[in-house]
Each structure stands twice: as structure tokens, then as C-alpha cells.
Amino acid sequence: MKVEALSPTNGDYQLKDYSDTYHSFDWKEVEREFSWYETGKVNLAYEAIDRHAETFRKNKVALYYRDASRNEKYTFKEMKEESNKAANVFKSFGDVEKGDRVFIFMPRSPELYFAVLGAIKLGAIVGPLFEAFMEGAVKDRLEDSEAKVLVTTPELLERVPVNELPALKHIFLVGENIEEDEKYIDFLSKMESADPHAQIEWVERTDGLILHYTSGSTGKPKGVLHVHNAMIQHYQTAKWVLDLNEDDVYWCTADPGWVTGTSYGIFGPWLTGTSNVIVGGRFKPENWYKTIEDFGISVWYSAPTAFRMLMGAGDDVVKKFDLSSLRHVLSVGEPLNPEVIRWGMKVFNLRIHDTWWMTETGAQLICNYPSMDIKPGSMGKPIPGVKAAIIDDQGNELPPNRMGNLAIKKGWPSMMHTIWKNEPKYQSYFMPGDWYVSGDSAYMDQDGYFWFQGRVDDVIMTSGERVGPFEVESKLVEHPAIAEAGVIGKPDPVRGEIIKAFVALRDGYETTDELKEEIRQFVKKGLAAHAAPREIEFRDKLPKTRSGKIMRRVLKAWELDLPTGDLSTMED
Numbered sequence: 409m410k411v412e413a414l415s416p417t418n419g420d421y422q423l424k425d426y427s428d429t430y431h432s433f434d435w436k437e438v439e440r441e442f443s444w445y446e447t448g449k450v451n452l453a454y455e456a457i458d459r460h461a462e463t464f465r466k467n468k469v470a471l472y473y474r475d476a477s478r479n480e481k482y483t484f485k486e487m488k489e490e491s492n493k494a495a496n497v498f499k500s501f502g503d504v505e506k507g508d509r510v511f512i513f514m515p516r517s518p519e520l521y522f523a524v525l526g527a528i529k530l531g532a533i534v535g536p537l538f539e540a541f542m543e544g545a546v547k548d549r550l551e552d553s554e555a556k557v558l559v560t561t562p563e564l565l566e567r568v569p570v571n572e573l574p575a576l577k578h579i580f581l582v583g584e585n586i587e588e589d590e591k592y593i594d595f596l597s598k599m600e601s602a603d604p605h606a607q608i609e610w611v612e613r614t615d616g617l618i619l620h621y622t623s624g625s626t627g628k629p630k631g632v633l634h635v636h637n638a639m640i641q642h643y644q645t646a647k648w649v650l651d652l653n654e655d656d657v658y659w660c661t662a663d664p665g666w667v668t669g670t671s672y673g674i675f676g677p678w679l680t681g682t683s684n685v686i687v688g689g690r691f692k693p694e695n696w697y698k699t700i701e702d703f704g705i706s707v708w709y710s711a712p713t714a715f716r717m718l719m720g721a722g723d724d725v726v727k728k729f730d731l732s733s734l735r736h737v738l739s740v741g742e743p744l745n746p747e748v749i750r751w752g753m754k755v756f757n758l759r760i761h762d763t764w765w766m767t768e769t770g771a772q773l774i775c776n777y778p779s780m781d782i783k784p785g786s787m788g789k790p791i792p793g794v795k796a797a798i799i800d801d802q803g804n805e806l807p808p809n810r811m812g813n814l815a816i817k818k819g820w821p822s823m824m825h826t827i828w829k830n831e832p833k834y835q836s837y838f839m840p841g842d843w844y845v846s847g848d849s850a851y852m853d854q855d856g857y858f859w860f861q862g863r864v865d866d867v868i869m870t871s872g873e874r875v876g877p878f879e880v881e882s883k884l885v886e887h888p889a890i891a892e893a894g895v896i897g898k899p900d901p902v903r904g905e906i907i908k909a910f911v912a913l914r915d916g917y918e919t920t921d922e923l924k925e926e927i928r929q930f931v932k933k934g935l936a937a938h939a940a941p942r943e944i945e946f947r948d949k950l951p952k953t954r955s956g957k958i959m960r961r962v963l964k965a966w967e968l969d970l971p972t973g974d975l976s977t978m979e980d
């Protein structure tokens with residue numbers, strides 16, 4: 409297929425002449441950028457905040473925060489003090505020590521960021537939970553991680569089954585009129601009287617930093633553990649790929665409950681000393697454009713679903729705003745349609761730069777950075793210091809233009825350290841030859857550009873959020889009417905995929921629309937809104953292997969009118 413490449417539009421970029429020779433780039437070169445290179449004292453929160461508070465960036469705005477009721481800004485010096493206070497509060501009232509898991513389950517607010525940084529300053533491992541999670545999802549994660557401390561709001565506390573979580577010792581509540589006791593602590597009032605000076609806990613580069621739970625095609629969500637060493641790549645990709653410069657005002661739209669919202673919503677921008685805009689509340693096209701206008705956003709990192717929704721809102725909306733501050737736009741999470749790139753050229757007069765990476769990889773790996781030609785529809789090329797390849801199921805590298813497993817040679821700085829309490833799962837990601845196997849299928853063209861083709865497994869990407877079908881199926885069969893359930897991702901023009909459930913009912917239940925709605929609500933309330941099936945189809949029976957495993961690929965073939973393939977393992 410012949411594609412028209414888009415050349416760089418403007419700018420003087422930090423990563424200029426890119427060629428394959430950069431594969432030999434040595435990450436050690438980046439170490440000099442950190443104060444631990446001289447002092448030997450490591451802590452990501454120090455590098456992201458405190459270090460800048462001691463330089464000319466002291467009074468530079470680190471955080472601009474806005475939602476429906478708040479509009480605030482904090483300099484690096486103030487961020488240092490606020491995160492110090494949070495560290496002191498956690499230490500004094502939560503007994504937080506190095507290695508303890510501190511989970512944070514709340515909507516975006518400045519306090520969320522103080523809490524994350526404060527916990528990291530104590531050497532704790534932070535577990536951010538997306539605010540839309542319901543009881544089942546919250547419990548799985550707090551239980552598996554044996555979280556000792558939770559920071560949440562009185563409203564969200566209702567979704568935390570505190571009595572079923574023996575490891576959970578202290579709960580900090582962020583809200584008004586909190587009734588305190590040994591277990592429940594009023595975070596805001598403690599912050600008010602806390603000391604703005606704190607002792608940072610120095611750690612090893614391989615010590616735990618953050619735990620992001622993510623889904624696969626089987627089993628419960630797994631805790632992907634990242635360590636402080638990841639800062640090397642957070643920093644360098646913020647320079648190379650986000651192209652952050654001293655005067656930039658940067659906005660990442662992702663919630664810190666997902667890896668994009670931490671690696672590039674917290675670490676990347678602050679490690680590079682950039683002014684970072686955080687906006688709370690729900691998505692609305694007008695509000696988004698207004699954010700760009702009001703803050704003068706120059707670098708913007710978002711996701712295909714959001715771009716498609718903006719595109720759907722029409723170009724007239726764009727014209728109402730002054731978006732001239734924008735100079736660099738990026739995308740992650742799902743395939744970025746060439747059509748969206750063309751739309752971006754039309755309305756912003758800028759290219760949208762796709763980036764590919766995963767929760768497990770901790771930072772960007774395959775990207776379109778500003779200085780290179782973009783082939784719309786391609787994820788770009790591996791960044792310097794990263795070797796990517798397409799391999800077959802035996803681990804052999806395939807030549808260009810052959811589809812296979814997208815794999816990365818082990819050894820990039822932000823690679824996950826392990827899967828929490830599940831070393832076999834961690835090992836299962838690797839193939840002989842030191843290949844990390846992503847679970848995506850792709851091909852590489854003759855120019856070294858990578859093209860995403862799909863997931864090898866049944867993982868669903870809906871509106872950029874990763875959902876494991878097994879998790880949804882498990883929740884579905886908890887419903888009294890449901891005997892069996894099989895869940896697939898169904899292609900959708902706006903959301904990438906939507907969740908579709910095939911359901912076989914128990915005897916005595918009627919296949920009504922009311923029941924469908926009840927089932928949808930059941931998953932929504934038990935798991936999360938984004939995990940609830942948008943479509944439900946009743947079937948007398950579901951296709952299963954003789955060992956009883958639901959054959960999702962057959963469900964998908966039914967749905968898409970495709971050949972069902974080999975059915976030799978199917979029962980009957």
C-alpha cells in the first residue's frame with residue numbers, strides 16, 4: 409500500500425536526525441541528568457519536584473489545576489512543600505514506611521498529586537485507582553496488593569469493603585467534616601498543620617514506585633510494578649517525544665488511574681521541569697478547547713477516542729476558540745486512524761503524533777516524534793535505545809512486511825520490574841532471545857515503521873481503556889439469571905471497540921430488554937462503567953471447547969460474519 413508521508417510542520421526539535429544508528433544509544437548517557445548521578449541518593453519525587461524548587465524554576469508554575477469548583481496553581485516550591493506535608497501526614501498518622509502500598513482512590517484534585525508525591529517521598533509504592541471503579545474492582549486490587557493505606561473521599565469510601573481487607577490499616581479521607589478515629593483520618597486538616605519540611609527516604613533504583621493493575625485475557629487484573637529507575641525513560645521521552653521545552657505548557661488528558669496519567673501526567677512533565685495542566689471533570693468538546701485556549705497549552709497528549717469525539721463535535725466548535733498556542737499534539741492507547749490525522753491537519757494545522765507503549769513497558773517505545781516523517785496509520789519507529797521487531801511464535805525475527813508478534817528486546821529503563829506476587833506471570837511475557845512479547849500483532853515496513861494490526865489475545869480496548877473479557881464474564885455469571893457468558897470487543901467507529909456480551913440464561917428466566925438493562929447495571933455497579941457491556945445478546949448456548957472454555961473467537965466470528973475457523977476442539 410502506498411501512503412503519503414507527512415513531513416514535520418514546524419519547530420526546532422530536541423531529537424533531530426533520527427536514523428537506525430540511534431539504536432545503539434546508551435541509556436547511561438541520560439543518568440547524568442539526575443542529581444543521584446552525583447549524590448547517589450535516589451528518589452523520583454525529589455528529581456521531579458524538590459530539585460527544581462532549588463533552582464531558577466523555584467517560582468515557576470508546576471501545576472495548574474482546574475475543575476468546576478477550583479482554579480489553582482502551585483509553583484515547584486509550593487509543590488515541594490505540599491508533598492512534604494503529605495509525606496509527614498502519611499508517616500505520622502499512617503505509619504507509612506518504605507515498600508508499603510499506599511493506594512489513592514479519588515477524582516483528580518491537587519491533593520491527589522500531593523498524596524502521590526508524598527507517598528513516593530517515603531519510598532512507598534503508590535497504587536492509583538481510577539475513580540469509576542466499583543466495589544469488586546476496588547477490592548481485587550486492595551486485596552492483591554495488601555495495601556496498608558488508602559486515600560479516598562467519603563463518597564468513594566462506600567465502594568471500599570473495609571472489613572474484608574485485613575491489611576488495610578489507615579484510611580485518609582479527603583473531604584469536609586470527617587469524623588476521625590484510629591482508622592479514619594481527616595487528610596485535609598492534618599495537611600493544614602503538617603510541617604512543610606520532610607526527610608526524603610532514599611531508595612535503590614530498583615525499589616518499587618508504582619503499581620498499576622491491568623487486564624489480560626485470563627484471570628484477575630495483575631499488578632504491574634514499576635521502579636524508580638523508570639525515571640530515566642520518563643525524562644528522556646518527555647524530551648524526545650513530547651518535545652517538552654522550558655516554556656511549554658503541557659496537558660495530558662489521562663487520569664492517573666491509568667499508566668499514561670502517571671508516566672506522562674506526573675513523572676515525564678515534572679522530571680523535565682515543565683508546567684503541567686490538570687483538568688478535573690468530564691469530557692466536553694467545548695471545555696477541552698477552552699482549556700487549550702485559557703492555559704495556552706502548547707503540548708497536548710490525548711487519545712484516539714477523544715480525538716474522534718472532538719471530530720464528531722464538528723469543526724465549527726473549533727473555530728470558536730483560539731488554539732494558536734498548540735504546537736505539538738500526541739496520541740496513545742489505540743490505533744490512531746489516518747482520518748483523524750487528516751482532521752488534525754485541517755483544524756489545528758498540526759500533525760497528531762501516535763505513540764505506542766503499554767502499562768507493562770512503563771514509557772513510550774515506538775513513536776512518531778516531531779522531527780520525523782509520519783506515515784498516517786503507523787505507530788512510528790522505536791525510539792533510540794529501543795530495539796523492536798516482529799517475531800514468529802518461536803522467537804525468530806521476521807522480515808519486513810510480515811505480520812507477527814510485536815516484541816521488544818529486554819533492557820529499556822522503564823520496563824516493569826515484576827508482576828506483583830506473580831513471578832510466573834511476569835516470566836510468561838518473555839521469549840528466548842530476551843524478547844518481551846507485547847501481545848499485539850503488527851508488521852514493520854521496509855522503512856522501519858511499525859503498523860499495528862490487533863491484539864493476539866482477547867483483550868478489549870474500549871475508549872482507550874483496557875478491559876479483560878474474563879473479568880467481565882466473571883462478573884456476569886455472578887448475576888442470578890446468567891448461566892454462562894462470553895465477552896468480546898466489537899469494532900466501533902468512535903470507541904475503537906465496545907464490549908459485547910453473549911449470555912445464556914438459567915432456566916426460568918425470560919430474555920427481555922429489562923433483563924438486559926439489569927445485567928448492564930449489574931456489571932456497571934459491580935465493576936466499572938467502562939467495563940459494562942454496551943450490547944448484550946441472549947443465546948441458548950455458548951460455543952465451548954470440550955474442556956469447557958468459552959470460545960471467544962467463535963463469538964467474534966458470529967458477530968462479524970466471519971468464518972469460524974477450526975472448530976475441532978468445540979464440544980458437540
Ligand code: PRX
Nearest residue numbers: 740741742743763764765766767848860874
Ligand atoms: O494493544 C495496544 C494498545 O494498548 C495496549 C496497552 O494498553 P495499556 O496497557 O492500557 O496502555 C495504554 C497506554 C499506554 C497495547 O498492547 N495500544 C497502545 N498504544 C497504541 C495501541 N494500539 C495501537 N496504537 C497505539 N499507539
